[in-house]
Amino acid sequence: MTSTPLERAPRRHQTRQRARILEWLRTADSHPTAAQTHEALVRELPNLSLGTVYRNLEVLVSEGLIDEVASAGGGVRYDGNPKPHHHFICDACGAIDDLHLQAPPELARKLRRARGRTARRIRIDFYGLCEACELHDSNAGTAS
Amino acid sequence: MTSTPLERAPRRHQTRQRARILEWLRTADSHPTAAQTHEALVRELPNLSLGTVYRNLEVLVSEGLIDEVASAGGGVRYDGNPKPHHHFICDACGAIDDLHLQAPPELARKLRRARGRTARRIRIDFYGLCEACELHDSNAGTAS
DNA sequence: ATTTCTGCAAAAATTTTGCACCTTG
DNA sequence: CAAGGTGCAAAATTTTTGCAGAAAT
Numbered sequence: 001m002t003s004t005p006l007e008r009a010p011r012r013h014q015t016r017q018r019a020r021i022l023e024w025l026r027t028a029d030s031h032p033t034a035a036q037t038h039e040a041l042v043r044e045l046p047n048l049s050l051g052t053v054y055r056n057l058e059v060l061v062s063e064g065l066i067d068e069v070a071s072a073g074g075g076v077r078y079d080g081n082p083k084p085h086h087h088f089i090c091d092a093c094g095a096i097d098d099l100h101l102q103a104p105p106e107l108a109r110k111l112r113r114a115r116g117r118t119a120r121r122i123r124i125d126f127y128g129l130c131e132a133c134e135l136h137d138s139n140a141g142t143a144s
Numbered sequence: 145m146t147s148t149p150l151e152r153a154p155r156r157h158q159t160r161q162r163a164r165i166l167e168w169l170r171t172a173d174s175h176p177t178a179a180q181t182h183e184a185l186v187r188e189l190p191n192l193s194l195g196t197v198y199r200n201l202e203v204l205v206s207e208g209l210i211d212e213v214a215s216a217g218g219g220v221r222y223d224g225n226p227k228p229h230h231h232f233i234c235d236a237c238g239a240i241d242d243l244h245l246q247a248p249p250e251l252a253r254k255l256r257r258a259r260g261r262t263a264r265r266i267r268i269d270f271y272g273l274c275e276a277c278e279l280h281d282s283n284a285g286t287a288s
Numbered sequence: 289a290t291t292t293c294t295g296c297a298a299a300a301a302t303t304t305t306g307c308a309c310c311t312t313g
Numbered sequence: 314c315a316a317g318g319t320g321c322a323a324a325a326t327t328t329t330t331g332c333a334g335a336a337a338t
Binding site: 010011012013015017018047048049050051052055056 | 292293294295
């Protein structure tokens with residue numbers, strides 16, 4: 001038996017720090033890193049420590065209130081929108097945008113046919129150039 | 145002007161280290177981290193340094209020979225299969241499996257309609273339980 | 289009162305770099 | 314021999330932890 005040693009879920013206390021982190025992530029348009037989250041909130045909570053931010057992000061993820069988004073380059077980013085959605089990621093500037101479109105049910109079927117597995121959740125990442133970068137950028141096919 | 149200062153691509157030399165890293169990644173069934181790659185190869189290349197592995201992975205990515213896969217938890221992983229494909233990720237054990245199915249063209253259309261952007265590349269991640277974990281695991285709806 | 293949380297600082301873990309010396313072309 | 318590459322070690326980052334005191338329930 002690989003017994004999980006009877007782990008009771010702790011009763012969470014409500015703290016200003018955690019509340020603000022969640023609230024801020026919800027309104028953030030980008031998908032911030034732990035450091036960016038700390039940076040943004042340290043103005044109004046001057047003693048907020050990075051450790052506290054890390055610990056709270058972990059709690060919020062485990063409670064399903066936010067999502068972890070693994071971003072290329074290795075950093076973890078956080079997404080204040082826990083509803084299933086997809087992402088458009090700019091190849092040039094790395095910006096991540098939420099897309100609230102629905103995954104075609106066909107995909108789940110394809111998976112089942114290919115592997116016999118059932119998908120609980122499907123996440124689609126679209127890569128391309130965001131509007132700003134597309135304009136900004138003429139050297140798209142020119143390079144040698 | 146944000147001039148790219150006329151950067152000439154270096155002529156790469158062929159080295160045993162780089163060759164073996166690429167070759168090993170191609171046959172690897174998992175999606176290894178830099179550390180795992182080093183660990184696996186240090187037997188046959190006893191002086192192989194981690195720094196070299198990092199530098200070569202970066203080169204191989206930039207040449208499009210391998211892919212970076214950002215995995216939750218923050219670590220970067222590498223995928224020796226540069227052809228576009230998708231992933232099935234086990235919620236329980238974290239294993240990542242390649243899926244060689246084709247994204248429905250409908251998706252690109254949806255993106256265009258929703259955002260007016262064009263997708264160069266679409267990556268789909270399916271989350272669920274792999275076969276081993278599904279069997280292994282009876283406590284799926286039982287938890288309080 | 290008891291449990292959970294915070295801030296701070298130290299410790300780990302991960303990734304990047306500088307540099308002297310080898311290798312490839 | 315010139316351009317790249319390697320190994321090693323130090324430095325820079327990023328994330329995790331231990332602890333004593335503070336807050337929440």
